[in-house]
Amino acid sequence: MNFSIRKTRAIFIKELKEYYRNPYIIFVLLLPLVFSLFYSNLFRDTKIFIPVMNFCINLSIVLLGIQLPSYFILEEKEKKTLDVLILSSVNALEFITGKLLPIIIVSIISNMIVLFLFNTNFECIISLIIITTVNSLIMIVFSTIIALISTNQMHGQLYLILFIIIFFHITFFYFTL
Numbered sequence: 529m530n531f532s533i534r535k536t537r538a539i540f541i542k543e544l545k546e547y548y549r550n551p552y553i554i555f556v557l558l559l560p561l562v563f564s565l566f567y568s569n570l571f572r573d574t575k576i577f578i579p580v581m582n583f584c585i586n587l588s589i590v591l592l593g594i595q596l597p598s599y600f601i602l603e604e605k606e607k608k609t610l611d612v613l614i615l616s617s618v619n620a621l622e623f624i625t626g627k628l629l630p631i632i633i634v635s636i637i638s639n640m641i642v643l644f645l646f647n648t649n650f651e652c653i654i655s656l657i658i659i660t661t662v663n664s665l666i667m668i669v670f671s672t673i674i675a676l677i678s679t680n681q682m683h684g685q686l687y688l689i690l691f692i693i694i695f696f697h698i699t700f701f702y703f704t705l
Contacts, residue, residue: 535626543631547630564588588635597671598675670691
């Protein structure tokens with residue numbers, strides 16, 4: 529099977545349309561930005577500014593990197609549209625690329641906005657964007673694997689909640705020590 533950009537683009541556009549139709553997705557997309565906007569103004573000149581910034585970055589990485597990929601893949605499983613895609617001429621690479629590319633783009637944009645809201649030094653911002661992008665990609669891969677293994681949304685969300693708790697606390701304590 530050959531990789532088709534046309535099929536991948538069709539899945540990509542379908543996913544982008546789903547972003548503004550679903551209130552859950554809008555909530556997950558806006559939550560890190562709202563927290564960052566609120567906390568960046570509230571703790572501007574305090575000694576806990578850096579831990580708060582780390583919290584908002586971690587929130588962006590964890591929520592967008594874990595919740596969205598699993599939500600979309602498990603939703604396809606629940607609606608039985610994944611079976612239709614498998615039976616059609618869409619191969620696995622086209623499906624995964626079309627599903628995850630919007631999440632990767634939105635995650636990078638969200639991380640950049642969080643960093644700009646906290647007025648990060650320009651010298652550090654490039655390296656921070658690279659680090660947050662790599663972390664987001666790792667979270668997206670783990671979330672996708674969990675979603676593909678899970679049988680339904682309840683099963684997948686249970687594993688993802690445990691995953692979120694573990695990784696969120698590890699990164700939070702690592703950056704605050």
